[in-house]
Structure formats: structure tokens, C-alpha cells
Amino acid sequence: MENAVSVRELVLETSNLEVYSGMQYLDERMVTTEDISRPGLELTGYFDYYPEERIQLFGMTEISYGNKMSKEDRKKIMERLCGKDTPCFVVSRYLVVPAEMKEAADEHHIPILRSKLPTTRVSAKLTDYLSGRLAPxxxxxxxxxxxxxxxxxxxxxxxxxxxxxxxxxxxxxxxxxxxxxxxxxxxxxxxxxxxxxxxxxxxxxxxxxxxxxxxxxxxxxxxxxxxxxxxxxxxxxxxxxxxxxxxxxxxxxxxxxxxxxxxxxxxxxxxxxxxxxxxxxxxxxxxxxxxxxxxxxxxxxxxxxxxxxxxxxx
Missing domain, CATH: 3.40.50.300 (P-loop containing nucleotide triphosphate hydrolases)
Incomplete structure (x- = not known):
């Protein structure tokens, strides 16, 4: 695909990411925008404007909020977060990946990546890399x-x-x-x-x-x-x-x-x-x-x- 980066390239060319699950989908999923999404409103159930084509980044705030939800609600939200164009989920600080996220991601062939870096640094590094790779x-x-x-x-x-x-x-x-x-x-x-x-x-x-x-x-x-x-x-x-x-x-x-x-x-x-x-x-x-x-x-x-x-x- 022209002007796109595969998730495999993202992992190989940015040293701060590791694959948590979905290794077999790294070439299948493509990143087409440098914008990064932190799905805060989406966790509350608001999906009127959900940028599913962006990398979905989960930090301490998103994971903590998700942990307070019931298992059933968390499963529904994770299912809705798995859009057909969603390239991958990224979890910062080596936080524990919710089981419902993994189940939904596996079902929809979406890789989950993790990083030891704080959320803001992960976001900055991803944006910097993608702005260079996706620029005309x-x-x-x-x-x-x-x-x-x-x-x-x-x-x-x-x-x-x-x-x-x-x-x-x-x-x-x-x-x-x-x-x-x-x-x-x-x-x-x-x-x-x-x-x-x-x-x-x-x-x-x-x-x-x-x-x-x-x-x-x-x-x-x-x-x-x-x-x-x-x-x-x-x-x-x-x-x-x-x-x-x-x-x-x-x-x-x-x-x-x-x-x-x-x-x-x-x-x-x-x-x-x-x-x-x-x-x-x-x-x-x-x-x-x-x-x-x-x-x-x-x-x-x-x-x-x-x-x-x-x-x-x-």
C-alpha cells in the first residue's frame, strides 16, 4: 500500500516496542496516519467519532479506567475498539494487558504491542517516526x-x-x-x-x-x-x-x-x-x-x- 507502514516495520524500526500478541498479523495491518489515539471517551461508550484508522494507545489512565468496568462492559468496549482499519493496540509502561483486549484483538487479527516507556514518550516517538515515514x-x-x-x-x-x-x-x-x-x-x-x-x-x-x-x-x-x-x-x-x-x-x-x-x-x-x-x-x-x-x-x-x-x- 502506498504511503503506509506495516506494523512489522513499526516494530522493527522503533526500538521501544515489543510484540505482546498477534505476531502473525504484523504484515497484514497497516498504519496510514501519524496521528495517535488515546481512547478515553470511547471507554465511556462514546463512539460517534472514533478514529479507528489510528494506533490506539493505552496508558495508565485508560488501563485504570478499564479495570473499574465490569468484565461484560469491558468486553463490549474492546470489541467496538477493534475496527476493520485499526492497525494495532499499544500499551505503555509494561502495564498488564486486559484479557478482554487480547480476546477481541485476536478475534479481529489486530496485534498488541507493549513498551516500557511512559505514555507521552511512546506517543512522541511513534508520531516522530510516522511523520517521517508517511510524509510525501x-x-x-x-x-x-x-x-x-x-x-x-x-x-x-x-x-x-x-x-x-x-x-x-x-x-x-x-x-x-x-x-x-x-x-x-x-x-x-x-x-x-x-x-x-x-x-x-x-x-x-x-x-x-x-x-x-x-x-x-x-x-x-x-x-x-x-x-x-x-x-x-x-x-x-x-x-x-x-x-x-x-x-x-x-x-x-x-x-x-x-x-x-x-x-x-x-x-x-x-x-x-x-x-x-x-x-x-x-x-x-x-x-x-x-x-x-x-x-x-x-x-x-x-x-x-x-x-x-x-x-x-x-
């Missing part, structure tokens, strides 16, 4: 690097030297996230996260050499699974008549999903060390985010010099 994804052509802790997406036409530049950056101690294809999803209103497709993870293609395994050649410290995208650096072939920003005051942005990402265009020319230039661009961008803008400092110094010269002429 876009595949971009480029190379994604971690440079001094910044996610730098290097773009440009095919053959401009993106992968070769990435290799130089790796040798200088920076980390590769993805080469050629970058899978991007929007984590929130201000954050884009990029990672490599599984088939390309840790791999880098160098023309004339072929495909190399960066992790195998340079070690685990040379790769990273994913990173937030902070800035785009676009490589363009140098043209004599084309104007490029020389002072750094021509700010560009690129819209990906609903997020605007700063963009820096750098001309590629024989003899230019692109790895060092990109490294410097990343450091300069970081300095700007920390409040220091070299371009503005230059403009202030220039204006001060003009004022000083004007006074001397008078």
Missing part, C-alpha cells in the same frame, strides 16, 4: 553532504562534477548522505530531511572509476543516514558573458514542498578547487545564521571609508 517524498537529482554539521545539497547539470567534488569533500573529513538521487521529505513547516534511496545508500559514482562504496573505503565516519537540508549549492559551468554574484548580497531561494531553502550558485571552471569553495560557502552560511555577515561588514567598512574621504576633501 520527492526525488531530487544531486548530492547531499554533511559539511560541518550542515546539510548541503549540491545540484547542477549532469557532468558538472558533483560526485567528484563530493569525493574531495569526503577526503576532507565530511560525510556523504546521498549521491545522484536524494529522497526528500518535509518534516515540518521549516524542515526538509534528505536521505539516500536504499539501493544507493553509501554509494558514489565516479566517471571513469565506476561505483565505489564510501563506507567500505573510508569507514563509517564518512557516511550518514540522513540530515536536514540547510542550504543548496548549485554548480554551473562558467560562461564568459554570464554574471555571477561576487559580493554575496544576491540572495536566492528555492522552494521545495512548502519550505524555502537558501541557494548559492557557484561557477565551475578549470583550476577551481570546488571542494574548498563549497566548504567555505558552508562555513560562510553558518556564520550568517549565527549573526555575522561578511558582505554587510564589507559594506559598512566601504561606507565608512567613503565618509572619511568625503570629510578629508572638505
Amino acid at each position: 517524498k520527492k526525488s531530487l537529482h544531486g548530492v547531499l553532504m554533511d559539511i560541518y554539521g550542515l546539510g548541503v545539497l549540491i545540484t547542477g547539470d549532469s557532468g558538472v562534477g558533483k560526485s567528484e567534488t563530493a569525493l574531495d569533500l569526503i577526503k576532507r573529513g565530511h560525510r556523504l548522505i546521498a549521491d545522484d538521487r536524494v529522497e526528500v521529505h518535509q518534516q515540518d513547516e521549516q524542515t526538509l530531511v534528505g536521505e539516500a534511496p536504499k539501493i544507493l545508500r553509501h554509494l558514489l559514482e565516479i566517471r571513469g572509476v565506476g561505483i565505489i562504496d564510501v563506507m567500505n573505503l573510508f569507514g563509517a565516519g564518512a557516511v550518514r543516514a540522513k540530515t536536514d537540508i540547510s542550504v543548496i549549492i548549485h554548480l554551473e559551468n562558467w560562461e564568459k558573458d554570464k554574471q555571477f554574484d561576487r559580493l554575496g548580497n544576491g540572495e536566492q531561494k528555492e522552494l521545495i514542498f512548502d519550505v524555502e531553502i537558501p541557494k548559492i550558485s557557484i561557477p565551475v571552471k578549470v583550476g577551481r578547487n570546488m571542494a574548498i569553495i563549497i566548504e567555505a560557502a558552508a562555513m560562510n552560511y553558518r556564520a550568517k545564521t549565527m549573526g555575522y555577515d561578511a558582505t554587510k561588514a564589507f559594506e559598512r567598512n566601504l561606507n565608512a571609508l567613503i565618509d572619511e574621504n568625503s570629510k578629508q576633501k572638505k
Whole structure:
């Protein structure tokens, strides 16, 4: 199913969950929304709006309330909680799972998972995981690097030297996230996260050499699974008549999903060390985010010099 996560994936990819019952149904049940439901009103019998497609999370409050109900009422409520689209039940704090829940879940082929974590932490971890897995994804052509802790997406036409530049950056101690294809999803209103497709993870293609395994050649410290995208650096072939920003005051942005990402265009020319230039661009961008803008400092110094010269002429 497109844009869905199986309960098996949920268990395997989140370390805080274990299967209590329904192991045979893990592939059958799918999670399609990042929203988590704590069925409080439902335990009182109110089912006019029951989001059955959500993971149903039981904490101390829900289990304690259920334990005060009669066995017959508890059985009826658990039966109604088992919707045809309910992916699973999750019980926090290793609380005792009510027998009626297990009976109803087994009958309707719904897994029950448990966690030792408090309910709020379980909810936060599940939401964080599902928001990443279920978010719309876009595949971009480029190379994604971690440079001094910044996610730098290097773009440009095919053959401009993106992968070769990435290799130089790796040798200088920076980390590769993805080469050629970058899978991007929007984590929130201000954050884009990029990672490599599984088939390309840790791999880098160098023309004339072929495909190399960066992790195998340079070690685990040379790769990273994913990173937030902070800035785009676009490589363009140098043209004599084309104007490029020389002072750094021509700010560009690129819209990906609903997020605007700063963009820096750098001309590629024989003899230019692109790895060092990109490294410097990343450091300069970081300095700007920390409040220091070299371009503005230059403009202030220039204006001060003009004022000083004007006074001397008078």
C-alpha cells in the first residue's frame, strides 16, 4: 500500500516496542496516519467519532479506567475498539494487558504491542517516526553532504562534477548522505530531511572509476543516514558573458514542498578547487545564521571609508 507502514516495520524500526500478541498479523495491518489515539471517551461508550484508522494507545489512565468496568462492559468496549482499519493496540509502561483486549484483538487479527516507556514518550516517538515515514517524498537529482554539521545539497547539470567534488569533500573529513538521487521529505513547516534511496545508500559514482562504496573505503565516519537540508549549492559551468554574484548580497531561494531553502550558485571552471569553495560557502552560511555577515561588514567598512574621504576633501 502506498504511503503506509506495516506494523512489522513499526516494530522493527522503533526500538521501544515489543510484540505482546498477534505476531502473525504484523504484515497484514497497516498504519496510514501519524496521528495517535488515546481512547478515553470511547471507554465511556462514546463512539460517534472514533478514529479507528489510528494506533490506539493505552496508558495508565485508560488501563485504570478499564479495570473499574465490569468484565461484560469491558468486553463490549474492546470489541467496538477493534475496527476493520485499526492497525494495532499499544500499551505503555509494561502495564498488564486486559484479557478482554487480547480476546477481541485476536478475534479481529489486530496485534498488541507493549513498551516500557511512559505514555507521552511512546506517543512522541511513534508520531516522530510516522511523520517521517508517511510524509510525501520527492526525488531530487544531486548530492547531499554533511559539511560541518550542515546539510548541503549540491545540484547542477549532469557532468558538472558533483560526485567528484563530493569525493574531495569526503577526503576532507565530511560525510556523504546521498549521491545522484536524494529522497526528500518535509518534516515540518521549516524542515526538509534528505536521505539516500536504499539501493544507493553509501554509494558514489565516479566517471571513469565506476561505483565505489564510501563506507567500505573510508569507514563509517564518512557516511550518514540522513540530515536536514540547510542550504543548496548549485554548480554551473562558467560562461564568459554570464554574471555571477561576487559580493554575496544576491540572495536566492528555492522552494521545495512548502519550505524555502537558501541557494548559492557557484561557477565551475578549470583550476577551481570546488571542494574548498563549497566548504567555505558552508562555513560562510553558518556564520550568517549565527549573526555575522561578511558582505554587510564589507559594506559598512566601504561606507565608512567613503565618509572619511568625503570629510578629508572638505
